[in-house]
Amino acid sequence: MRSTVIMREPPSVVSYAAIGGKKEEEGPMGQYFDKINEDPYFSEDTFEKAESQLQKQAVGHALSKGGFSPSDIDVLFGGDLLNQCTGTTYGIKSYEIPFLGIYGACSTMSEGLLLASLFIDREICRKAMAVTSSHFCTAERQYRMPLNYGGQRTPTSQWTATASGALVVSPSEKAPFVRACTIGKIVDMGVTDANNMGAAMAPAAFSTISTFFEETGMSPSDFDHIVTGDLGAVGSSVLCSLFEKSGISIEDRHLDCGKMIYDPDTQDVHAGGSGCGCAGSLLCGYFLPKLREGELHNILFAATGALLSPTVSQQGETIPSISHLAWLSHERG
Amino acid sequence: MRSTVIMREPPSVVSYAAIGGKKEEEGPMGQYFDKINEDPYFSEDTFEKAESQLQKQAVGHALSKGGFSPSDIDVLFGGDLLNQCTGTTYGIKSYEIPFLGIYGACSTMSEGLLLASLFIDREICRKAMAVTSSHFCTAERQYRMPLNYGGQRTPTSQWTATASGALVVSPSEKAPFVRACTIGKIVDMGVTDANNMGAAMAPAAFSTISTFFEETGMSPSDFDHIVTGDLGAVGSSVLCSLFEKSGISIEDRHLDCGKMIYDPDTQDVHAGGSGCGCAGSLLCGYFLPKLREGELHNILFAATGALLSPTVSQQGETIPSISHLAWLSHERG
Numbered sequence: 001m002r003s004t005v006i007m008r009e010p011p012s013v014v015s016y017a018a019i020g021g022k023k024e025e026e027g028p029m030g031q032y033f034d035k036i037n038e039d040p041y042f043s044e045d046t047f048e049k050a051e052s053q054l055q056k057q058a059v060g061h062a063l064s065k066g067g068f069s070p071s072d073i074d075v076l077f078g079g080d081l082l083n084q085c086t087g088t089t090y091g092i093k094s095y096e097i098p099f100l101g102i103y104g105a106c107s108t109m110s111e112g113l114l115l116a117s118l119f120i121d122r123e124i125c126r127k128a129m130a131v132t133s134s135h136f137c138t139a140e141r142q143y144r145m146p147l148n149y150g151g152q153r154t155p156t157s158q159w160t161a162t163a164s165g166a167l168v169v170s171p172s173e174k175a176p177f178v179r180a181c182t183i184g185k186i187v188d189m190g191v192t193d194a195n196n197m198g199a200a201m202a203p204a205a206f207s208t209i210s211t212f213f214e215e216t217g218m219s220p221s222d223f224d225h226i227v228t229g230d231l232g233a234v235g236s237s238v239l240c241s242l243f244e245k246s247g248i249s250i251e252d253r254h255l256d257c258g259k260m261i262y263d264p265d266t267q268d269v270h271a272g273g274s275g276c277g278c279a280g281s282l283l284c285g286y287f288l289p290k291l292r293e294g295e296l297h298n299i300l301f302a303a304t305g306a307l308l309s310p311t312v313s314q315q316g317e318t319i320p321s322i323s324h325l326a327w328l329s330h331e332r333g
Numbered sequence: 334m335r336s337t338v339i340m341r342e343p344p345s346v347v348s349y350a351a352i353g354g355k356k357e358e359e360g361p362m363g364q365y366f367d368k369i370n371e372d373p374y375f376s377e378d379t380f381e382k383a384e385s386q387l388q389k390q391a392v393g394h395a396l397s398k399g400g401f402s403p404s405d406i407d408v409l410f411g412g413d414l415l416n417q418c419t420g421t422t423y424g425i426k427s428y429e430i431p432f433l434g435i436y437g438a439c440s441t442m443s444e445g446l447l448l449a450s451l452f453i454d455r456e457i458c459r460k461a462m463a464v465t466s467s468h469f470c471t472a473e474r475q476y477r478m479p480l481n482y483g484g485q486r487t488p489t490s491q492w493t494a495t496a497s498g499a500l501v502v503s504p505s506e507k508a509p510f511v512r513a514c515t516i517g518k519i520v521d522m523g524v525t526d527a528n529n530m531g532a533a534m535a536p537a538a539f540s541t542i543s544t545f546f547e548e549t550g551m552s553p554s555d556f557d558h559i560v561t562g563d564l565g566a567v568g569s570s571v572l573c574s575l576f577e578k579s580g581i582s583i584e585d586r587h588l589d590c591g592k593m594i595y596d597p598d599t600q601d602v603h604a605g606g607s608g609c610g611c612a613g614s615l616l617c618g619y620f621l622p623k624l625r626e627g628e629l630h631n632i633l634f635a636a637t638g639a640l641l642s643p644t645v646s647q648q649g650e651t652i653p654s655i656s657h658l659a660w661l662s663h664e665r666g
Contacts, residue, residue, distance in 0.1 A: 099655060118457055183431040
């Protein structure tokens with residue numbers, strides 16, 4: 001059983017867009033967003049509706065930047081952290097694009113990218129999209145406490161990004177290309193602290209990235225960066241230690257979107273950023289443009305998701321995690 | 334833009350299993366389940382853990398009936414109705430199969446079947462599984478009220494089935510075969526009554542089934558049955574009316590899993606059964622075996638999902654729905 005699929009005709013990520021909020025604009029990645037929304041309500045009356053606007057904007061920008069209309073798109077893969085993935089449903093329904101809902105928690109951008117790429121590579125269709133989002137205020141209410149409660153955050157906790165990323169995959173000569181993907185397995189190392197997701201998710205990233213290296217014979221030196229989704233400061237150091245113990249060093253080229261999106265000195269985010277939109281927006285706003293321009297040549301993008309729910313956490317369950325991976329390249333190979 | 338994909342080398346559904354609870358055993362479909370659990374807790378201490386056991390059993394039975402071990406399976410598509418799809422995560426994690434989480438509410442069995450079939454047809458892998466479940470007690474607690482509350486149910490409400498279905502798709506000469514699939518679009522006709530899901534979902538089934546007929550040139554008379562997931566009594570009559578108005582009659586061959594799974598005269602289920610596990614278990618327990626034996630030759634299987642959440646319902650949102658479709662056949666074509 002192989003978990004890695006090598007693309008036959010590496011498809012192109014022809015268009016992409018990143019949308020953010022005020023805090024994301026104020027961070028070191030602020031300049032890479034296509035659009036910033038200063039109002040956390042996005043002119044809606046609930047935070048949940050605001051999160052749907054995030055996805056609506058991301059899909060809209062990714063379409064228009066590529067010169068596409070919704071009817072050009074054959075299938076859209078999307079999901080988010082809200083119960084029943086309503087950020088996606090209500091955000092994208094007006095586009096009337098054939099839709100396959102996915103759930104991978106914060107690994108959703110990787111899952112959508114790999115499914116869209118496989119659909120194009122194997123000629124199931126001609127244009128496939130992926131989208132995801134997260135919103136600080138909806139995530140706090142759903143996973144922790146409503147903001148008004150004013151709860152204290154633990155040092156290992158992360159800050160859910162108010163952000164969204166969307167992309168279009170199609171057969172094209174335009175860089176970047178998706179060269180391969182690895183479908184992750186659920187990994188559960190017994191972590192039960194829902195305020196320390198980074199530690200829970202790091203073993204899943206380790207499992208998937210190691211599997212990719214084993215199955216392809218490639219090594220960290222083949223890549224400019226090995227990018228994880230939102231392990232944050234705690235999870236990133238766990239990941240680097242796990243690789244160190246297996247005799248592979250990734251520390252000099254590992255980047256984590258959760259560590260990149262905010263400034264730890266000035267933004268008080270504790271262990272870093274998190275949420276589907278964190279990795280989703282930095283992939284679409286920062287990494288894909290640099291791969292297109294040739295500033296970067298090869299990266300592994302491995303977003304990670306913690307597959308818990310508040311209900312099962314309260315029932316004492318451990319936190320199972322998953323990571324899916326895509327090899328993105330400036331060259332088609 | 335076409336929503337229907339015709340399989341090149343129609344893959345086989347080589348193995349399948351259906352698991353149910355006590356009420357499902359007492360209904361007219363009771364004899365078609367591979368295993369019945371009399372205890373709604375499944376010997377666990379919470380209903381959520383019980384739902385995970387449903388999926389664990391379904392995957393286990395589908396594997397063993399096909400003579401497979403978990404390591405034979407390249408990818409598993411799974412999801413359910415619980416927040417963050419934890420029924421699936423905790424149910425299947427011990428199998429350590431590469432996993433892609435999906436969310437389609439009660440359309441999940443269709444979505445998993447079509448993704449698994451496309452992965453096999455386009456040679457992405459050799460063996461793909463799909464699984465889903467629902468549990469009456471977890472669904473009541475999450476979507477309505479805890480059982481202890483003793484709330485009254487409206488006449489249009491449906492009874493969430495405690496059931497699960499799992500299947501294995503692979504290249505094989507063994508019937509039944511997946512001949513084509515249609516990816517649905519989100520349809521929202523403005524229904525806001527969360528106790529009348531059948532009416533909300535019927536237009537999605539109409540949209541997808543009509544699209545299949547238009548894109549393939551086929552008609553109802555090409556099929557023994559047109560099977561929907563869990564429209565129940567109310568939704569089924571809406572669906573038949575919608576077709577009637579478009580000049581196509583499906584009434585003589587339409588079957589709905591929600592109408593089939595319980596006896597309306599003796600089981601007090603109001604408008605019928607519902608839940609991912611309703612369509613999932615009847616596909617795997619009733620329809621696939623009859624297609625294998627040649628008792629049935631061609632069916633359309635179109636499960637439908639209502640993509641709402643309690644949060645957005647309380648915020649006054651309408652109920653968007655989706656339906657995905659697979660054409661299943663005794664003949665490979």
